[in-house]
Amino acid sequence: MYFCPMLSFTEENYLKALLQITMEDDDKPSAGTNELAAALSVKPATATDMLKKLKDKELVDYQKYGKITLTTPGRKHAVEIVRKHRLWETFLYKKLGFTWDEVHEVAEQLEHIQSQKLVDKLDELLDFPEFDPHGDIIPNAKGEIKVSFKKTLADVDACKSCKMVAVKDNSVNFLQYVVKVGLEINRDIKVISKESYDSMLSIEVNGMVHNVSEKFAQNILVVCRFCEVGKACSKTKCEIK
Amino acid sequence: MYFCPMLSFTEENYLKALLQITMEDDDKPSAGTNELAAALSVKPATATDMLKKLKDKELVDYQKYGKITLTTPGRKHAVEIVRKHRLWETFLYKKLGFTWDEVHEVAEQLEHIQSQKLVDKLDELLDFPEFDPHGDIIPNAKGEIKVSFKKTLADVDACKSCKMVAVKDNSVNFLQYVVKVGLEINRDIKVISKESYDSMLSIEVNGMVHNVSEKFAQNILVVCRFCEVGKACSKTKCEIK
DNA sequence: TATAAAAGTTAGAGGTATCTAACAAAATAA
DNA sequence: TTATTTTGTTAGATACCTCTAACTTTTATA
Numbered sequence: 001m002y003f004c005p006m007l008s009f010t011e012e013n014y015l016k017a018l019l020q021i022t023m024e025d026d027d028k029p030s031a032g033t034n035e036l037a038a039a040l041s042v043k044p045a046t047a048t049d050m051l052k053k054l055k056d057k058e059l060v061d062y063q064k065y066g067k068i069t070l071t072t073p074g075r076k077h078a079v080e081i082v083r084k085h086r087l088w089e090t091f092l093y094k095k096l097g098f099t100w101d102e103v104h105e106v107a108e109q110l111e112h113i114q115s116q117k118l119v120d121k122l123d124e125l126l127d128f129p130e131f132d133p134h135g136d137i138i139p140n141a142k143g144e145i146k147v148s149f150k151k152t153l154a155d156v157d158a159c160k161s162c163k164m165v166a167v168k169d170n171s172v173n174f175l176q177y178v179v180k181v182g183l184e185i186n187r188d189i190k191v192i193s194k195e196s197y198d199s200m201l202s203i204e205v206n207g208m209v210h211n212v213s214e215k216f217a218q219n220i221l222v223v224c225r226f227c228e229v230g231k232a233c234s235k236t237k238c239e240i241k
Numbered sequence: 242m243y244f245c246p247m248l249s250f251t252e253e254n255y256l257k258a259l260l261q262i263t264m265e266d267d268d269k270p271s272a273g274t275n276e277l278a279a280a281l282s283v284k285p286a287t288a289t290d291m292l293k294k295l296k297d298k299e300l301v302d303y304q305k306y307g308k309i310t311l312t313t314p315g316r317k318h319a320v321e322i323v324r325k326h327r328l329w330e331t332f333l334y335k336k337l338g339f340t341w342d343e344v345h346e347v348a349e350q351l352e353h354i355q356s357q358k359l360v361d362k363l364d365e366l367l368d369f370p371e372f373d374p375h376g377d378i379i380p381n382a383k384g385e386i387k388v389s390f391k392k393t394l395a396d397v398d399a400c401k402s403c404k405m406v407a408v409k410d411n412s413v414n415f416l417q418y419v420v421k422v423g424l425e426i427n428r429d430i431k432v433i434s435k436e437s438y439d440s441m442l443s444i445e446v447n448g449m450v451h452n453v454s455e456k457f458a459q460n461i462l463v464v465c466r467f468c469e470v471g472k473a474c475s476k477t478k479c480e481i482k
Numbered sequence: 483t484a485t486a487a488a489a490g491t492t493a494g495a496g497g498t499a500t501c502t503a504a505c506a507a508a509a510t511a512a
Numbered sequence: 513t514t515a516t517t518t519t520g521t522t523a524g525a526t527a528c529c530t531c532t533a534a535c536t537t538t539t540a541t542a
Contacts, residue, residue: 010499033520046500048521053498065507065520096362106356115347121337251529274490287530289491294528306490306537 009112012081013040014050015059016111018070019078023145030067076143083139085111086132087122093133094126100133101175134175135166135185135221153189153201154217161190162222169219177216182206188225246298250353253322254281255291256300257352259311260319264386271308317384321360324380326352327373328363334374335367341374342416375416376407376426376462394430394442395458402431403463410460418457423447429466 007015017039021031037047051068054060059074070078088110092098098106123129123141132138139145156162164187167178182205183189192202192209199214248256258280262272278288292309295301300315311319329351333339339347364370364382373379380386397403405428408419423446424430433443433450440455 008498034518042499043501044520045502045522049499092359096359096366098358098362102358106354106359109354109356110351113347113350115350117339117343118333118337118347121339125337249528275488283529284531285490286492286532290529 006114007077010050011054011057011059012077012112014047014054015070015074015078016081016085018060018068019075019082022070030069032067036068079139079143079145081111082145083141083143084113084119086136086138087119087126087129089132089134090126090129090138091122094129101172101179103133104170105172131166131185133185134170135164151222152218153191153203153212153220153222154199154214156189156191156222158191158194161188161225163188163225164220165223166221167219168221174216174219178220181210181212182208183220189220189222247355248318251291252295252298252300253318253353255288255295256311256315256319257322257326259301259309260316260323263311271310273308277309320380320384320386322352323386324382324384325354325360327377327379328360328367328370330373330375331367331370331379332363335370342413342420344374345411346413372407372426374426375411376405392463393459394432394444394453394461394463395440395455397430397432397463399432399435402429402466404429404466405461406464407462408460409462415457415460419461422451422453423449424461430461430463 014036017036018031021035021039022029033044033047033051036051037044040047051060051062054074055062058071059077061069061071085107088107089103092103092106093100120141128140129138137146151162152168153162153164164183164185166185167175169175178184181203187205190204192204194201199217201212201214201217203210203212255277258277259272262276262280263270274285274288274292277292278285281288292301292303295315296303299312300318302310302312326348329348330344333344333347334341361382369381370379378387392403393409394403394405405424405426407426408416410416419425422444428446431445433445435442440458442453442455442458444451444453
């Protein structure tokens, strides 16, 4: 039987970063030291030290010079932090009138509050939400996460339409830019054209045409216009294969 | 112009403890090292080190072997933490269905969250409450604290009645005991008799008689039965001088 | 007032989380 | 396959917060 010790903020942040790296891409279920260090804005040497500690606590599988993966308890803990983070974001957005670019920073602090009752009650107060303000799925109380969307606006072909369901980047900069382009969750987007030279996209949103970079498009997650978020798409009509 | 630097959790806890010690008793507006250390469950040596640091940051006035007081910025910071603590307690109690003995522990964590907007919005959501679930006054957004009640149940003479308005001890143990005796905020209490030997009190609450210790009584704050909390008492009727 | 007790400080040490600089292993390219 | 680049590790240092043990100052008491 696994005993869950109290983890420091820092340890929790390492676990969360590992989960986010390994969830990002199905083909790559492990992370590297540099990658992890970059995600946490620390030096690789610092990450190496922490990895030893997390290994001793059996929260990560890791060998010198090898790849890093979360153990089952490590993953469970990381999912719980993500759950708390996204519930708090939803609370700030729905109950306190925060804008979607403000919630992330505060939730980074709130996600570390230790109280199972608090999390459960917050979930209840919010009526067990499925998605946070950025369209990300909130893991449920059992720690289950539905698979997230893999298509981005950058994957949509010219002349096809889609619907924005989430964003991959939660930074203030990006989110404010998204708003400026007239985008929000559930908004329809039509890809007018794609420039083959630099992958710039011309998109139509709310009747307005905008040119956006490939980097921007890669951070907008989309589904077919006829999809309902969280449900299967009607394949006969689907425009984004 | 004072620049407010980011303080660590620990530093904030020292400031809060200093405020609580110096607010407790009007006759003694300063604290000692041992007293402070005891309040924080650390050794006096540890407190001495931290005091040097807080002095460098101009948050406390302090000389070697001398008494400790908060500076104006130090006090301002401490009041802000108390404000956050009590707002969070009120939130947990009113919005999430926590009991009054559960809120303190979680608020100890939440009080350190850094976001002015969060505090302001929380205050608004709660409709600018004056008191927390323990009857303690919540400092307002300007950092003003109304003077708190000075009479305790232990000060009430035999055969006189009073009304409970707050508790001085926020520990789970004490609060559960208070409930067991049938007490809660706004409840009337009649002091039936006082034992001169050990100051045990016989009190009547809700028609039931209980014997309580002096220690217990010293942690129950009361006003005259005809007082409205936060307002002046009708002196002609006041029974607790 | 002299002495004992209480209160407070200093010195030296340990754990955590971070860094830089130097080094080692693995992956990639020539 | 060898050389180069990328990736990852170790060693040594620092800042923070804590401790114990020994010491000093202040306060209280006899």
